[in-house]
Amino acid sequence: MRGSSNSWGKRRKPDSAQTKVQQCHPGSGTGRLSIVGLGPGSLDLLAPAARKAIALARVVVGYRGYIGLVEPELLKGKEVFSTGMRGEVERCHKAIEKALQGLDTVIVSGGDPGIYGMAGLVLELIKRECLEERVEVEVIPGIPALVAAASLLGAPLMHDFSVVSLSDLLTPWDLILKRIKAALKADFVLVIYNPRSRKRRWQLEAVxxxxxxxxxxxxxxxxxxxxxxxxQEVRIQDVKDVDPGSVDMLTILIIGNSQTQVVANKMVTPRGYMEKYGDKIEMEVK
Amino acid sequence: MRGSSNSWGKRRKPDSAQTKVQQCHPGSGTGRLSIVGLGPGSLDLLAPAARKAIALARVVVGYRGYIGLVEPELLKGKEVFSTGMRGEVERCHKAIEKALQGLDTVIVSGGDPGIYGMAGLVLELIKRECLEERVEVEVIPGIPALVAAASLLGAPLMHDFSVVSLSDLLTPWDLILKRIKAALKADFVLVIYNPRSRKRRWQLEAVxxxxxxxxxxxxxxxxxxxxxxxxQEVRIQDVKDVDPGSVDMLTILIIGNSQTQVVANKMVTPRGYMEKYGDKIEMEVK
Incomplete structure (x- = not known):
């Protein structure tokens, strides 16, 4: 995965550097920053590339809960910087600063770092500070929570799907609801991230x-x-029976489309093979 | 990942077994079938759980192209059954038959087996043949192609997104287009699978x-x-400059939403941190 086609910030000048000189930090230091997806949490689902990036790093930055998912052995002898839940910006700062000091740095994210993870914020900050030429960023993907959840449910994502976060901290509720309605009307399977938190209590019910x-x-x-x-907890219910009170922010919901079926406690959204080929299917089972 | 909460077909009777007796294959044989995601292809992105399942299997079933992604060493001494592209149903049959013979069987899928992969078809067939009590299925997730593509592009999926396949082999084009329009109007980032094939040439242009x-x-x-x-090929272009003729079925397209930016040749869909916290962000860069 590492290679010139996958490195960032070396190819052309930042597009708006000239207009934001006072914010910029020109200089000669350069650094390397890997944004690493840990997958859902089980070590069995951690990609070797992610493991390798952590092993090679001098500095590991991450949300406390995610740092806890990394084998302690892997962190030995490294500088570890972690904060609580709302410390995203602080963590990204720290990671960029460490990379600029010439220390190989990884910032870890649960699931995939590009799906509601840290990759976007790192890149936004690098742009704001005009550091595109000084920090080489790579994103190492991970198995996203939505994929892990789907695998436990059966095969609910076999057809077109939409993914929406209910967090209205950074997104207006009107836009969230607009997207949900559009996805439902177009018969997408719908994946819900961040369905409910201690402070955010009525949104899931509305959905x-x-x-x-x-x-x-x-x-x-x-x-x-x-x-x-x-x-880990897995259950499948008709929408009318779902108790929003039983859902918290560690939960992902996958809402079936009009074709989704429940078979022997598994959720399946058929792709249409049976309708097209069903009559021709002959199977010999001993 | 293996465990009773993740196994399939043991908990209750198939819901319509009584009405389809002539199609059913009651009997005493039981089998175990793992549907395994290989991830995008690089061994560095293959989850240890997937590797382990293949290593432990007696029979490995898959599309020829995906079997080619598995280390030859891992396949040694196993029975391997592969077919070409349109052989999905045949492959699923074979895998179920082998599992019923009591042979630990894996069926491999590129990316994640639950996203336009083999998991749904296996479950559909098992239901059709009323084999829910005889075949224990587990799905081992993989890094989907859309996630690998996003990581190479930067961070285009940081906000809500929709995933649509343009294949109209099993889905009517009207429904595909309806979903695309709905996703665009609700300002989802849009991920396109199967954009174009040798026979399917005008759909991407229309999108x-x-x-x-x-x-x-x-x-x-x-x-x-x-x-x-x-x-591997990665490029970012304005929509007006995209040449549909340069796109084939091994390609994934990610279409930005109204907020998506290109920074130093990377695509970023901001989540809104800068708008909310931008003024408060002070960064010391040496």
Whole structure:
């Protein structure tokens, strides 16, 4: 994965450097920063590339909960910088600063760092500070939480799907609801991130009522908490039976489309093979 | 990942077994079938759980191109069954039959087996043949192609996104286009699978024109061919400059939303941190 086609910031000048001189930090130092996806949490699902990047790094930066998913052995002898949940900007700063000091740095993210993870913020900050030529960034992908959740539910994402975060901290609720309605009306399977938190309590209920109105009360909803981590919980319920109070921010919901079925406690969204080829399928089972 | 909460078909009777007796194959044999995601192709991105499942299997089933991604060493001494592109149903049959013979079987899928992969078809067939009690299925997730592509482009999926396949083999074109329009109007980032094949030539062009109409001609489009495989190609272009003729079925397109930017040849869809916290961000760069 590492290679010139995958490195960042070497190819052309930052597009707006001239207009933001006072914000910029020109200089001669350069650094390397890997934004690494840890996958859902189980070491069995950690890509070797992610493991290798952490092993080779001098500095490891991350949210406390994610640092806890890394084998302690891997962190030995490294500088580790972690903060709590709302410290995203601080963590990105720290990682960029360390990289600029010439220390190979990784910033770790749960799941995939490019899906509601740290990759975007790192790149935004690098742009703001005009550091494009000084920090080489690479993104090492991971298995996203939505994929881990889907695998535990069966095969709910076999057809077109939309992914929406209910967090209205950075996105207006109107836009979130607009996207949800559009996805439901176009019969996408719908994946919900950040469904509910201690402070954000009514949004999921509102979404479930939209689902009932547009798809009916018996559409299956897969609810996965702590996918592939300690405390994993998996259940499938009709939308009318989902208790929003049982859902927290460690949970992902996957809402079926009009075709999604529940078979022996698994959720499956057929792609249409049976309709097209069903009659021709002959199977010999001993 | 293996464990009772993740196994399939043991918990309750198939819901319609009684009405389809003549199709069913009751019997005493049982088998174990793992549907395994190989990730995008690079061994560096293959999850240890997937490797382990292949190593432990007696039979490995898969599309010829995907079997080629598995280390030859891993396949030694195993029965390998592969077919060409249109052999999905045949491969699933074979895998189920082998599992029923009591042979630990894996069926491999590129990327994640639950995203336009083999997991759904296996479960559909098992339901059709009423084998829910006889075949224990588990899905081992992999890094999907869309995630590998996004990581090479930068961070285009930092905000809500929709995923659509342009293959109209099993899905009517009207429904595909309806979903594309809905996603564009609700300002989702849009991921396109199966954009173009030798026989399917005009659909991508039609989609790009919709994008221009709804998002304007300068929205960035990331185009990744063979993500994390031999022959990898990555480029970012304004939608008006994309040449559909340069795109084939090994390509994934990621179409930015109204906020997506190109910074130093990377695509970033900001999540809004800068708008919310930008003024407060002070960074010391030496």
């Amino acid at each position: 479930l009522r939209e689902v009932e109105m547009i798809r009916g009360s018996s559409v299956p909803v897969g609810i996965v908490r702590n996918a592939a981590r300690d405390g | 790009l024109r919709e994008v221009e109409m709804i998002r304007g001609s300068s929205v960035p489009v990331g185009i990744v061919r063979n993500a994390a495989r031999d022959g």
